Amino acid sequence: xxxxxxxxxxxxxxxxxxxxxxxxxxxxxxxxxxxxxxxxxxxxxxxxxxxxxxxxxxxxxxxxxxxxxxxxxxxxxxxxxxxxxxxxxxxxxxxxxxxxxxxxxxxxxxxxxxxxxxxxxxxxxxxxxxxxxxxxxxxxxxxxxxxxxxxxxxxxxxxxxxxxxxxxxxxxxxxxxxxxxxxxxxxxxxxxxxxxxxxxxxxxxxxxxxxxxxxxxxxxxxxxxxxxxxxxxxxxxxxxxxxxxxxxxxxxxxxxxxxxxxxxxxxxxxxxxxxxxxxxxxxxxxxxxxxxxxxxxxxxxxxx
Numbered sequence: 001x002x003x004x005x006x007x008x009x010x011x012x013x014x015x016x017x018x019x020x021x022x023x024x025x026x027x028x029x030x031x032x033x034x035x036x037x038x039x040x041x042x043x044x045x046x047x048x049x050x051x052x053x054x055x056x057x058x059x060x061x062x063x064x065x066x067x068x069x070x071x072x073x074x075x076x077x078x079x080x081x082x083x084x085x086x087x088x089x090x091x092x093x094x095x096x097x098x099x100x101x102x103x104x105x106x107x108x109x110x111x112x113x114x115x116x117x118x119x120x121x122x123x124x125x126x127x128x129x130x131x132x133x134x135x136x137x138x139x140x141x142x143x144x145x146x147x148x149x150x151x152x153x154x155x156x157x158x159x160x161x162x163x164x165x166x167x168x169x170x171x172x173x174x175x176x177x178x179x180x181x182x183x184x185x186x187x188x189x190x191x192x193x194x195x196x197x198x199x200x201x202x203x204x205x206x207x208x209x210x211x212x213x214x215x216x217x218x219x220x221x222x223x224x225x226x227x228x229x230x231x232x233x234x235x236x237x238x239x240x241x242x243x244x245x246x247x248x249x250x251x252x253x254x255x256x257x258x259x260x261x262x263x264x265x266x267x268x269x270x271x272x273x274x275x276x277x278x279x280x281x282x283x284x285x286x287x288x289x290x291x292x293x294x295x296x297x298x299x300x301x302x303x304x
Contacts, residue, residue: 171201196277200229
């Protein structure tokens with residue numbers, strides 16, 4: 001123990017003398033002495049120096065990243081840049097939908113949906129905002145109304161459009177529609193039957209689920225509901241085509257007819273899934289069941 005303490009005292013005195021000599025050498029040579037932590041080696045480097053030259057070279061080759069990594073990073077950055085600069089991130093244009101969100105002190109945010117037109121005006125409880133001030137702006141901008149209120153402008157999602165679009169009958173809410181889509185396990189290219197077009201909420205979600213190669217047959221017995229569903233569907237499609245490079249599929253066929261009298265129409269159709277949103281769904285089962293494929297799912301939505 002005494003020998004160990006003596007060695008430590010000797011090392012400390014050597015360090016102090018070397019530090020004084022290093023300071024003098026710094027003044028004489030005019031070069032800055034590098035600190036010990038700047039010249040320290042990593043554990044891997046220390047082990048590598050203990051190995052023979054051949055094995056050290058093999059370890060270095062194994063640890064070094066392949067030269068293709070940087071090229072792959074550049075190649076992956078290109079699509080990301082394309083996504084950022086895509087049409088969806090472009091400025092608002094006349095004819096597309098804009099969603100204005102206004103924060104209120106204690107209540108939930110107020111959301112206002114409008115179709116942009118150069119001569120139109122967006123009205124809010126805290127003033128108005130001309131559409132010409134929105135057109136040309138990027139989504140995510142905050143604009144002020146004539147009353148000084150701040151409005152966050154962005155493009156609406158499908159569920160926001162469904163909740164804010166004009167309604168006739170009560171719609172199936174997005175949370176219920178999402179659960180039904182998972183229950184039916186709908187894939188792109190499927191053929192789906194819907195009874196009860198209503199305001200067109202389920203029709204829009206089914207249209208997106210089956211994709212351009214799929215097909216949705218939407219039956220409605222009431223003329224006013226039939227026309228409103230078609231109108232809401234067309235408004236969403238036309239606005240989508242203005243703000244996106246790809247077109248929303250025109251894959252929904254709205255049929256004004258009682259499903260209980262459509263047995264002849266069902267004979268030539270093979271259905272992957274069926275959605276019944278009507279008061280008496282048991283009346284439609286004898287008609288749609290023969291056309292439902294083996295293993296297909298029939299989902300019934302009863303609001304009551």
